[in-house]
Amino acid sequence: MQSFDAIVIGGGTNGMACAARLTKGGKRVLVLDAADRPGGAAVGGDPASGALQMPLAHLLMMLDPRVHAGMDLDQHGFSYAATDLTTTALSATGDHLVLEGPAGASVSGSLSDADRAAWATLRKRLLTYAEALVPFRALTPPRIARKAGNDMLGLAKIGLGLRRLGREEFREFLRLFLINVADFLEDDLTDDRLRGVLAFDAVLGSWLGPRSPNSLLVYLNRLAGEAAGTRAALALPKGGMGTVADAMARSTAASGVTLQSGARVERILIEDDRATGVVLTSGETYRAPTIVSAAGPKQTLLDLVGARHLDTGFVRRTRNIRSRGGAAKLHLALTARPDFRGADLATRLMIAPDINTVENAFNATKYGEVPERPVMEIVIPTAHEGTGTDDPHLLSAIVQFAPHDPRDGLDKARKQMLANTLNVLEDHAPGIGGLISERELLMPQDIEARYGMAGGNWHHGELSVEQMLFLRPFADVAQYSTPIAGLWLASAGSHPGGGISGAAGWNAAERILSGVAA
């Protein structure tokens, strides 16, 4: 049997990025993925197998440039259908607001001059702060301990970057660091549509409402991402999100990584307190001195390792990783082009009419209820690839918020969620209900079942300040290593979190290659 230096569990974005980086570092790597095709949340549907096989992720905004360049994705079939995607804040009356350029650089539509000026100032400030956070993303989180292997030079650079903000701006940065996004927006802006979409963007994919503390920080983290070389931009790959997964898989294979699909790991072998291999559900055993898990930290530690190999306090902290998913995913096949009251379909369409609607949608989920008026981000991938008016279209929407623990049971909640979502859609695109040929709504529990994400949370653990940076997923394992020698974490549950990014996997690989003991 072929021998490997490292086994990576999970062939999603992070797993493949990690494998690629390890291979560059001279390791022979085996990637084991449970699904039929590698790519995790970015896996696209096989066109032949039905219209609704859409991937969980529908936009690119976090793809790590190290991963993009390091894996030569452009050489492996990856290109953009749209870079710097425009956002349309939909109005039920057709009075849309159009935000062009990264993070709404220019706004067209009926917006007061005062709001225009205020937004320009706020946006500049947000991007300045986000820029200060960017270097953190590529860094192993530091630990306050001697000989912790901290990247002191990298940390010094970040510190310097923050100081360069100047005294006033640095103070403002500290003031805003833990603030909620609603307060931040209401201080300076008056337009509901603008405030609504910004508030929505801040809490997208998290378990926070716009009035939850630290929701602005989550927004800054999002703005620290980039697409096609532009900070805070949104992009759509040519051929759909699935092409990212495909390009990564091709690159991984080309670099000499052995990638095995349909290989579900049942447990990690631990011998003499060292991870020495994995056992698949099929019974097969693979051995390697380094085991990297790109499955979520909860699943890795509690299911694959098992509590009996860990200390009780550590198990407590693992169980306490908060991982509530608040987003549902809607997939529709439409028989013809929908009409969102004249909005350009080749933009990101947002239904988040004001801050309170977003907040109210979140409120319901706290009590296990389905929101009456969900808010959503809509992408119509077919509109970007020259599909005609009478041709069928696909619609993908992230709908917030869905109860992670529905009071009346999952089936009833899913049905209600779909009905309420379609009602909201109908208000904004009259007649869309009549165009639907196929529909699918994934509740957080469905996402958990399909993608193995604990609680259906995309980040394999909520992204909020108490679970970020050196607290992600929690302090003991924030540096990708675990108490089990030879076992490493590399999922979105580790710093810097999720999105189709690969950053966590890449960081973990760099940490492993740095020679720090696990």
Next chain:
Amino acid sequence: MKDLRHHFETPLRTTAFHDRVAAANVLNEWAPWAGYTTATVLEDAETEYTAIRNTASLYDLCPMIKYRITGPDAVDYLNRLTLRDVARLPVDAVHYTAWCDDHGKLLDDGTLFRLGEAEFLLCCQERHLPWLADSTLGFDVAIRDATDEIAGLSLQGPCTAAVLTEAGFDVSALKPFRIARYPFKGGTLTISRTGFTGDLGYELWIEPGLALPLWDRLMEAGGYCGIRPVGSAALNLARIEAGFITTNADFVPADQAVREDRVRSPYEMALDWMIDFGKGHFNGRRALLKEHDTQSSEWAFVALDIEGNVAADHAILYDGRDREIGQVTSAAWSPVTKSSIALAHMRRPYDTRAKGGIWAEIYALRELHYVKLMMKAEIVARPFFAPPRRRATPPGRF
């Protein structure tokens, strides 16, 4: 069911033996222990101590915390929880053990009773239900606080085997740390040859409803030798002579300690003999292995013989250069060894080389004034008192 909202009206509960203890407690000296009323001295602490060492004594153990641990994975669970190898503990036997947090710092020590293949009773000083419950993840095991379900009575002293025989319970074949069962008034009396005095003695476990008849039976059987109920003051003196430690007297449990340097590892409490690195993973194993490999223990736990006759409670210890090197945790004038003895934390490496000797700074209260005494101390072997009769089987008839 009792209305739990009125719990504050009874801040301390009474034990199953309370009626008898209260009748014997002519001084009316009580103290709280784990939420129960317990007697510190009944009549005269010295006389009570003398009963422990010379005849037979009865001590109400009911407040001791008891957890019943059952289920197919009980052995694996306890092996992960505690330091010693539970697989090597036979059925109907007891061992003294301890358990640590993730950092290898002591949470408590206690006695583990193996009542069946998959049935255990863990007895200890402090409450640990959240820790024990959280430790069950991944194990098929059930934990129950059984403190209220079992009345415990400690029968200690050289005459105790004879008293039990007189009472109708033949314990002549019962070896130290072993358990036997006897029918008693329609119930079952469980007797373990265990105790906290370092002498011949037994601990008796009975359903609470039979507690008083058992007490009466033993008092009657022990009448010939002057059996005597004792309070915690006399027991404490005996346990110091036996060199036994008490949680929250000799170390602070890691989950209660506020000060960073108060927590202690098994190496720092001389309990490292319990650690079984070969049995697989257990809580704190990685930290303890590291402490072992790097010799990073900061403290040592020692027994001291101190000159003079004033008990050195909480004395600060110095070397010959007036450098603080330790703290006494328990101390007493020991009647049986006729010396001032103490248990102490000592900062390493002064436990092996304190230049100019070890000095205890003792404050003796003499008619309202403290007199400061600097007394020479010497590290000696623990236990201070270990009579061969404690282990003899069959036990001697006194």
